[in-house]
Amino acid sequence: MITGKKIESSVTKFSNTFTPTWTYRFASTGAVFNAVGPSKSHYSFFASTSVITNISGWNPKRASGLVIAFDSKGAITGAYSAAALVLPRAMAYSKDLGLVVAGVSGDTVSIFNLISR
8 A cells, every 4th residue: 555655565354245354554665465374364474664563573674574474363473574585476375384485686586484383
C-alpha cells in the first residue's frame, strides 16, 4: 500500500465468506509474500523498513527481510530476520521442508529456510 510517501505491506486473513478476520500493516518496501503453515498458521515475508512494536528488538537501519509467523487467530508467534534477502520472488511452506523463501540480491539468488520443529 502506498499512501503519499508511506509504503506498507498489508497482511489480512479472510474467512471462508471473504470477511477479513484480522489484518496488520507494516512499514516496508511494498511487496509481501504469504504462505499457510501447519494448523492454519500463516507466514508473511517482506522487507521491513521500521520498528515493529510487537517484535522485541526489531529496528532495521535499512530495508531488511523479515518473516513473521502468525497463529490461526492472527497473534504474532515468531519473527525471523533474513536481512540479506530484501527482494523476495517466491515463498512456500511444506511439511517436509518448512518455510522456504527465494529471493534475489544483485546477481545473487538467496534462499531462506525456516524449518518447523
